[in-house]
Amino acid sequence: MIDVIVIGAGPAGLAGAIACAESGLKVVVLDEFVKPGGRLLGQLHQEPSGEWWNGIKESERLHQEARKLSVNIHCGVSVYNLEKEDQLWNVHTSIGALEAPFLLLATGAAEYPIPLSGWTLPGVMSIGAAQVMTNVHRVQVGKKGIIIGANILAFAILNELQLAGIAIDRIILPEKSPLSQKAGNPEEVLKSLLNASHLAPSQLLRVGSHFMKNDWIRKAGLNLYPKNGLKINGTPLQLRKAAIEIIGRDKVEGVRVANIDAKGNIIAGTEMIYEADFVCIAGGLYPLAELAAIAGCPFEYIPELGGHVPHHSETMDTPLEGLFVAGNITGIESGKIAMAQGTVAGLSITKYAGKKLDIINEQMQQAIQKVHAIRQQAAIQFNPEINSGRSKMHELWKALYVKKSSQGTPKKIV
CATH class of the missing domain: 3.50.50.60 (FAD/NAD(P)-binding domain)
Known part of the structure; x- marks a missing residue:
């Protein structure tokens, strides 16, 4: 028995x-x-x-x-x-x-999915799937990728992908919507990331992150956030850019993005395309x-x-x-x-x-x-x-x- x-x-x-x-x-x-x-x-x-x-x-x-x-x-x-x-x-x-x-x-x-246009294309996967493919099955998921979604899970797996020699071009946010919720709001994302500020790769960033916990300073910091982002282990974290669409014919070829304001609203006339052959969506757990x-x-x-x-x-x-x-x-x-x-x-x-x-x-x-x-x-x-x-x-x-x-x-x- x-x-x-x-x-x-x-x-x-x-x-x-x-x-x-x-x-x-x-x-x-x-x-x-x-x-x-x-x-x-x-x-x-x-x-x-x-x-x-x-x-x-x-x-x-x-x-x-x-x-x-x-x-x-x-x-x-x-x-x-x-x-x-x-x-x-x-x-x-x-x-x-x-x-x-x-x-x-x-x-x-399990991982929260964040649906967006083009997410059914071959080469789009959850960040956890990229981790399993890389560390468990020893399969290279691509040569140049973009992570959509900025959270602790994304940063942890970013490092693992980099250790495997996989290039992550940048980390951007999903477009703000009822489905992406806080993940598409730069203010909310920054607030959550500051709780891991002790892990920042430099003393300057760690000290700066401490001051950013003040609401007024954080909002001012978002308005002054660099367009090209701040680098996390060499990969730009771009809190003021959001993914509008994953593009490609038979597989991932890139991501259409736009600049966003501190609340996550799209700024008209700022659309651009970043090339990539795979995309990881990081919605959290x-x-x-x-x-x-x-x-x-x-x-x-x-x-x-x-x-x-x-x-x-x-x-x-x-x-x-x-x-x-x-x-x-x-x-x-x-x-x-x-x-x-x-x-x-x-x-x-x-x-x-x-x-x-x-x-x-x-x-x-x-x-x-x-x-x-x-x-x-x-x-x-x-x-x-x-x-x-x-x-x-x-x-x-x-x-x-x-x-x-x-x-x-x-x-x-x-």
Whole structure:
């Protein structure tokens, strides 16, 4: 009999599976990709300490550790339905139905699309797809590209593409529209980027970015922003230019752009064409939480966490008995945070399964503290107000699902 089914073989899912298996639980992991690792497979960057974070090596380490603990990992498997019968979760997959009393959803995140004219041409892809093609499949996506969309994810992958010898000609914004929302507004984009100003490539830019956090100075700075942009690792970031159309007959040949004002409005008569043979659209990330919705888990919209997230506690359990979540499904953060959350979820499942009761509470607290420590040390936050978002979910959980016993001890409302 299976004790735990984990959906998602990324950092959160593998870490959760390992924590469960270490206590003797029988674990099955399912993932639709052809190999385990999730988003780790595409990650390659240098940490502020100077050390290199190699996602492929990290995923191999987790995979080998899981295999040593007899975790059964099935890749290339799709999950299309979840339902609870009696005390068991039934998971319907492309290889048949599986059942277990405990279910961990570690489905990760997906990219926001930003539709614009010409985006169906061959050579147009999401920024995440470019990362996977380059770092996982070792395929050169093109020789000269343009990134449409300026956010932390775009800058992280820009560096990875450059390391692979791929030239990115420039980074511009999408045209302002109801679909692009804040991504097409230079003021909003600059405000979000200033939260990563400590990563600027020069002391002058870091100091200047500090002053730009003042609203008046920031608005004045946008009006004086250089037409040719400021360079990020040698690539111009042009906050005052927006993509109107991706052009080409049978494939990408360039991007039609126009100058924009500080609010993102097109300035008439300023259109021009930049040549390119591929385009990356960077819309940002949101929690991939459809399976939690199918299971019947309640949701809350918390922008600081990246969108709609399932209700969950700090110990990664949900209001539904036997259902746990970990990783980017709970809010957009790094792979290191996802692994730490996966460990917390695995320990939480271990506790509910009645294993290691003599030491499990101490282990759980240590694992939760590790999540906080990694978050505090993170050089990059995909959502700068992540702590506020986590606090909102914590308060919501306490208000809806926790009551005090006669001794004052918190208890989950079942």
